[in-house]
Amino acid sequence: MMGKFFRKSAAESKSKTMEQAVVFKEKEEFKDAHWILKNASAKQFYEFTFDMEDFPNIKIQNIGNIEETGLTFENNTISGIPVTNNMYHLDIQFYHIHDQHQMETKKIQLFVNADPKDLWKNIPSDTNAAFYKPEEDSLKGSFSDKKIVVASKRGRSHAHEGKFREDDFAVNRLSDGWNIIAVSDGAGSAKAAREGSRLATETINRFFNSKETLNQIENNVSMLYNGQSFVENESESKQNIINILSEGVLHVYQTLEKTAVENDFSVNDLHATLIFILLKKYSFGYVVLSFGVGDCPINLINTDFSEVKLLNRMDVGEFGGGTRFITMKEIFNDTIASRFQITCVEDFSYLVLMTDGIYDPKFTTENKLEDTENWKALFEDLAGNNDDRAKVDFINDEKIDEELLIWSDFWSRGNHDDRTLAIIY
Amino acid sequence: MRRLPIYFLVDVSESMVGEPIEQVQEGIANIIRELKKDPYSLETVYISVIGFAGEAEIITPMQDIISFYPPKIPVGSGTSLSQGLIKLMDCIDRDIVKTTYERKGDWKPIVFLFTDGVPTDDATKAIERWNNKYNGKSNTIAVSIGENTNYKLLGSLADHVLLFNNSDENSYKEFFKWVTDSIKTTSQSVTEAKKEGINLSKIDSMILEKVDPEMEQRFPDNNFVVLNGKCQETEKLYLMKFKKAFAESSIPGMATRYYRLDGAYKIDEKAYYRLSSHQKTYLKINIEELDGGTSCPHCANPIALATCSCGGIHCLRGEGYSKCPWCGTSDYYGFSGGGFDINRTLG
Numbered sequence: 001m002m003g004k005f006f007r008k009s010a011a012e013s014k015s016k017t018m019e020q021a022v023v024f025k026e027k028e029e030f031k032d033a034h035w036i037l038k039n040a041s042a043k044q045f046y047e048f049t050f051d052m053e054d055f056p057n058i059k060i061q062n063i064g065n066i067e068e069t070g071l072t073f074e075n076n077t078i079s080g081i082p083v084t085n086n087m088y089h090l091d092i093q094f095y096h097i098h099d100q101h102q103m104e105t106k107k108i109q110l111f112v113n114a115d116p117k118d119l120w121k122n123i124p125s126d127t128n129a130a131f132y133k134p135e136e137d138s139l140k141g142s143f144s145d146k147k148i149v150v151a152s153k154r155g156r157s158h159a160h161e162g163k164f165r166e167d168d169f170a171v172n173r174l175s176d177g178w179n180i181i182a183v184s185d186g187a188g189s190a191k192a193a194r195e196g197s198r199l200a201t202e203t204i205n206r207f208f209n210s211k212e213t214l215n216q217i218e219n220n221v222s223m224l225y226n227g228q229s230f231v232e233n234e235s236e237s238k239q240n241i242i243n244i245l246s247e248g249v250l251h252v253y254q255t256l257e258k259t260a261v262e263n264d265f266s267v268n269d270l271h272a273t274l275i276f277i278l279l280k281k282y283s284f285g286y287v288v289l290s291f292g293v294g295d296c297p298i299n300l301i302n303t304d305f306s307e308v309k310l311l312n313r314m315d316v317g318e319f320g321g322g323t324r325f326i327t328m329k330e331i332f333n334d335t336i337a338s339r340f341q342i343t344c345v346e347d348f349s350y351l352v353l354m355t356d357g358i359y360d361p362k363f364t365t366e367n368k369l370e371d372t373e374n375w376k377a378l379f380e381d382l383a384g385n386n387d388d389r390a391k392v393d394f395i396n397d398e399k400i401d402e403e404l405l406i407w408s409d410f411w412s413r414g415n416h417d418d419r420t421l422a423i424i425y
Numbered sequence: 426m427r428r429l430p431i432y433f434l435v436d437v438s439e440s441m442v443g444e445p446i447e448q449v450q451e452g453i454a455n456i457i458r459e460l461k462k463d464p465y466s467l468e469t470v471y472i473s474v475i476g477f478a479g480e481a482e483i484i485t486p487m488q489d490i491i492s493f494y495p496p497k498i499p500v501g502s503g504t505s506l507s508q509g510l511i512k513l514m515d516c517i518d519r520d521i522v523k524t525t526y527e528r529k530g531d532w533k534p535i536v537f538l539f540t541d542g543v544p545t546d547d548a549t550k551a552i553e554r555w556n557n558k559y560n561g562k563s564n565t566i567a568v569s570i571g572e573n574t575n576y577k578l579l580g581s582l583a584d585h586v587l588l589f590n591n592s593d594e595n596s597y598k599e600f601f602k603w604v605t606d607s608i609k610t611t612s613q614s615v616t617e618a619k620k621e622g623i624n625l626s627k628i629d630s631m632i633l634e635k636v637d638p639e640m641e642q643r644f645p646d647n648n649f650v651v652l653n654g655k656c657q658e659t660e661k662l663y664l665m666k667f668k669k670a671f672a673e674s675s676i677p678g679m680a681t682r683y684y685r686l687d688g689a690y691k692i693d694e695k696a697y698y699r700l701s702s703h704q705k706t707y708l709k710i711n712i713e714e715l716d717g718g719t720s721c722p723h724c725a726n727p728i729a730l731a732t733c734s735c736g737g738i739h740c741l742r743g744e745g746y747s748k749c750p751w752c753g754t755s756d757y758y759g760f761s762g763g764g765f766d767i768n769r770t771l772g
Contacts, residue, residue, distance in 0.1 A: 021724065025659045028723065032691065034497035087458040109454060111461065113491055119464035157617045160464065188618040361426075367526050414426030414468045414616065 023057075023096045030058045030094065031106045040082045040112045046071065047079040050092075057097045064091030069110060078110075085114035117411065123162030125154070131195035133164050139171055140401040143179045144281045146351075147397065148424045150181070151404035155357055156416035164194040166272075167355050167418040170201035178214055178280045180205050183420055185296055185355040187271035187325060192263070196256060196270030200326050203255045204276050207248040216244055217278070221287055225344060242340045245291055249274075249326070249336075256327050267327045274326040275312055275353055279424075285346040291339055293331055295323045297359065297369050300343065301350045308370050311341050316366050350379075350425050357419035361412035386410060394425050428531045429469045429612050430487060430521060434513050436540035436570075437476040437700060438504040439651040439770055442664045442690045445541065445570060446498050448594070452601035454495040459605045461490055465612040469532075473516060479503025479545070479702025479771065481512035487520045499693045500664070501700025502653070503771040506544035507551035510582070514551075514559055532615045534563045535623050537604060538583060541570040542648075545702065545771050552582050564623035566607075568600075569636070573648045580638020585625065588634045599632045650684045650710050651770045654738040655750045658724035662697060664770075665689045665729060665738075667715055684710075686717030689729045702771060713764035731758055736768050 033054070040046040052058065063073045069088050071080035092106040125135060135154040142148065154165035166186030173179055182201035186193025208214065220237040252274065260267040273294020280287050290298050292312025300309045315324040324331055331339070359369065362381070368374045384391030390407040392400060408419045435449060453474065460466040473487040478501025485496045517534060524530030560582065567583035569576065571590060579586045589600055606626035614620045628635065650667040667684035674681040721729045721740030731741035737751025741758055748755045 021658050024724065028659075032693075036494045036496075039492055039494060085461065087454070087461075109495070111457070111494065113461055114467070116464055116467055119462065119467060157465070157613075189620070365527060365529055412426070416616070 019098060023099050026055065026057055027094075027096050027104055030055045031104070033106075035108055037108065037110055040069075040071075040110065042082055042085045042112055042114055042118070045079075045081050046112075047077060049075075049077040052076055058094050059097060061093045061095060061103065064093060064105070066090060069112065082112040085112045085118075087111050116413070120156045120160050120416070122156075122159045125158075125162055125164045129164075131164075131192060131198070133168070133194050133198065135159070135165055136405055137165075137169070138401040138405045139169075140397065141171070142173075143171070143181070143424050144177065144279055144286070146424050148181065148422065149392075149397070149400045149404050150420070150422040151401065151408045152420040153405060153408045153418065155418040158418060160416075165418050166193045166197055167357065167420040168194070168197035168201050168272075169353075169420055169422060170205045171422075172205045172209060174209055174214060174278075175211050176214055176218065176280070178208070178217075178278055180208050180276060180278050181353060181422055181424075182274065182276035183296055183353045183355065183422055184275075184326075185273045185294065185357075185418070185420070187273075187323075190269050190271035192265060192269045193271055195259070196272035196325075196327065199256060199259060199270070200252050200272050200274045201276075203252045204248055204274065207251050208278060213244060213248075217241055217289070220244075221280075221282075224342070225282065225284055225287070238342060239337075241289065241342060242337050245278075245289060245340050246332075246336060249291060249293075249339075250332060252326055253329070253332070271325040271327050273315075273323065273355075277311070277351070277353070279351075285344050286348065288341075288343040288345070288351070290341045290343065293324050293326050293328075293339060295366070296353065296355050297366070299350075299352045299369060299375070300345065300348050301352070301375060302345070303347050303349050305349060305372060305376065308372050308375050309343070310370050311343060313339055314366050314369075350423055352424075353420075353422040355418065355420040357415070357417035358408070358421050360417065361410070361415035382407060426469065427529050427615070428471045428489075428522070429466075429615055430471045430473070430531050430534040431608060432513060432516065432534060432536045433472070433474045434509050434536060434538045435474060435476050435484075435498065436478070436504060436509070436542065437498060437500050438478045438542055438545075439500055439502055439653075439664055440542055440649040440666070441570075442500050442651065442666050442692065443688050446500060448597040449539065450495065450498045452597060452604070453498075455598070455601050456605045456608070457490065457493050457495055459602075460608060463609050463612070465616050466490055466609055469612050469616055470608060471520075473520065474498075475509065475512050475516060476501075476700065477505055477509030477512065478700040479505050479508070479704075480700050481505065481508040482696075482700060483512065483516065487516070497693065499696030499700055501697055501702075503545045503702030503704075504540070504542045505546045505548075505702060506540070506578075507546055507548040509538075510548065510551040510555050514555060517559060517563065533621050535608070535611065536563050536565040536583075538565065538567040538579070539570060540567070540574055540579070542573055543575055544578070548578065552578075555582050566623070566625070568633075571648070572642075576636050576638045576640055576642055584623075586636050586638050587628070588636045589632065590634065591632055596632045599629060603628065603633060649687075650715065652710075652730065652738050652767065653770050654689070654721075654729060654740060656721050656723035657726060657740050657742075657747065657750050658721075660750050661691065661723045662694045663689050663691050663722045663729070663740075665719070667717070670716075683714050683716050686715070686719060689719045689722045691722045708769045708771065709766040710769045711764050711766050712761075732767050738767065 070083040071078045088110045090108050138151045140149045152167050169183045171181045182204045184197035184200045186197040220240045223237040256270050257267050275292040275296045278289040290311040298311040382392045392403045467490050474484040476484045522530045565583040566585045567579035568587045610624040648669050652665040654663050666687040668687045670685045671680035719729050720727050726740040726742050728741040733749035735752035739750050
């Protein structure tokens with residue numbers, strides 16, 4: 001009798017301890033399991049289901065701290081729309097089905113990403129600072145018998161720190177039917193780059209605002225395209241034009257150098273790229289004289305969009321820092337002639353000048369700047385085919401300058417440089 | 426868009442078990458939390474975590490900050506720097522996009538190497554390959570956690586060698602903040618000024634110290650003793666870590682070395698076997714040099730350090746008949762007063 005009682009008791013107590021050990025083990029395994037939760041994004045619907053397949057005996061009662069996130073918990077799933085970005089520490093309160101009274105906690109983290117657009121601050125630049133420049137600028141008007149629209153906007157990376165727009169442009173109507181547009185991108189590392197770009201564009205335009213200079217160009221252009229010139233005269237005329245243009249470019253360099261001396265800083269502090277075109281319409285077509293130093297392109301698109309020509313030599317280094325600037329004396333060597341182009345076309349659909357803030361996101365690499373497909377895509381984008389439905393209307397163009405400014409605020413991950421885009425249409 | 430790839434090459438040898446690994450784990454979570462708030466980093470930084478012990482493995486493949494979730498850092502036996510470097514080089518070959526005519530490549534990757542010990546294998550060949558093909562194409566920062574590493578060796582493969590020697594909770598926090606700040610400023614300088622190269626944040630000399638790789642260095646032999654135990658109840662593995670300490674001896678001016686218990690920790694078994702060196706080792710330690718006892722981290726048996734005649738270490742409820750979870754045989758266990766040698770791991 002006694003013996004029987006003892007054995008039974010012993011067996012029972014043994015099975016109970018066994019079970020306790022199993023319960024303990026299963027709970028510990030659940031606690032130790034490392035869950036990788038999909039990251040949530042603020043203001044976007046989120047849903048994540050915990051995989052309980054490996055833990056059939058564990059039941060989740062509720063999740064502590066979940067209210068903070070704006071999510072709810074039901075059927076092993078958390079879902080909802082999280083409000084703000086943060087790293088949340090959630091407490092999973094659970095029990096083992098063979099020990100329902102003992103509540104335990106497993107800790108997990110939930111990351112809610114911010115909308116990247118919300119992270120970029122927009123701090124105004126200091127209006128009292130030397131060489132202050134407005135954060136955006138735009139222009140619309142005529143250019144020869146065509147029209148022109150330009151928008152220049154401070155990039156998010158500069159806005160985030162209250163820095164200045166370093167891009168600039170200048171457009172002028174000159175005498176005898178000549179027109180000029182210059183675009184410049186100040187170097188990020190140069191402390192007065194914003195002034196470098198402003199001064200470069202303004203100076204080159206002022207240089208050609210001279211009847212005498214334009215007359216000299218005019219004479220050579222006539223010799224080139226009147227069909228009477230011999231081959232040797234042709235190259236002489238070309239050389240003459242390039243010499244005049246070179247004088248203008250050298251004048252920009254000297255002006256920048258002088259400004260640096262006057263302000264007691266190095267010319268390197270004014271580092272800026274420079275592209276410009278001089279354009280005039282003749283009876284035989286448009287004559288376009290172009291120049292470029294640095295990595296901003298000038299592109300001419302023909303009337304039926306079947307051909308895109310790059311009108312300048314791009315300085316692109318292997319790495320980002322490999323570009324050249326108008327402030328560098330070494331550009332005035334024997335190869336400077338290759339920086340100029342003389343182009344004559346009967347007509348064209350668009351003539352476009354831009355800074356890398358536009359082509360980095362829209363073309364990715366420089367070699368795509370002569371790819372018609374990419375250009376077609378850009379003009380479709382400008383026509384409103386984009387996430388923001390921002391449209392630039394080239395037909396009803398009363399507000400085209402405002403439209404281009406709005407369009408140029410497009411979102412592109414990792415591309416937040418200053419953006420300047422000029423279109424002659 | 427050009428990516429800024431960052432590799433964490435983390436020593437996950439057994440000596441890292443316990444607080445160091447927990448701090449690294451938390452540190453990575455904090456780095457991610459902070460980088461998620463920084464627009465430059467959120468959009469451009471990509472992170473990969475590679476662990477090395479006796480073997481190496483990719484703990485988290487290259488991922489952007491938007492989708493990154495902090496991984497569980499495993500431990501293994503051994504410190505094979507060469508395996509770690511080989512894995513890193515393979516990852517760089519596979520992950521990094523080179524600039525071509527058609528495509529904008531990645532920025533120079535940044536490598537943070539964290540180690541707390543001396544390699545248990547010869548890394549000469551791997552370092553040679555690293556220096557020939559990879560060194561100039563990445564920015565490498567080696568961080569020695571404690572003084573027990575070979576600065577000269579780290580200096581031969583990294584641009585910067587730093588010593589992190591003040592490993593309380595707060596200094597870990599400061600240290601990971603420094604790593605975060607360095608990543609942030611670098612991601613900003615590459616996107617904004619298009620400048621290659623790392624911008625290390627200002628170093629707080631209380632936490633981190635720049636070391637001269639040519640500096641004369643005396644190696645403290647064995648800083649840690651790590652024992653590999655198995656739970657009797659659950660048959661799961663755990664590690665017992667002992668830290669070197671000195672006690673005054675009866676002879677004036679002489680101190681006796683001993684190892685004081687740091688703690689017993691559960692480990693992820695599958696990862697432990699994957700990451701451990703497959704060489705057989707016969708390292709021993711005399712039980713008299715070990716001080717302190719603790720309970721089993723798995724089943725709470727009061728004795729975590731019992732040894733069977735097979736050499737296996739396991740937990741024990743108390744004196745009496747018990748079964749060894751290693752060899753499966755049962756025998757009577759009792760307290761032993763004298764010293765005897767037991768198996769230790771590579772550390």
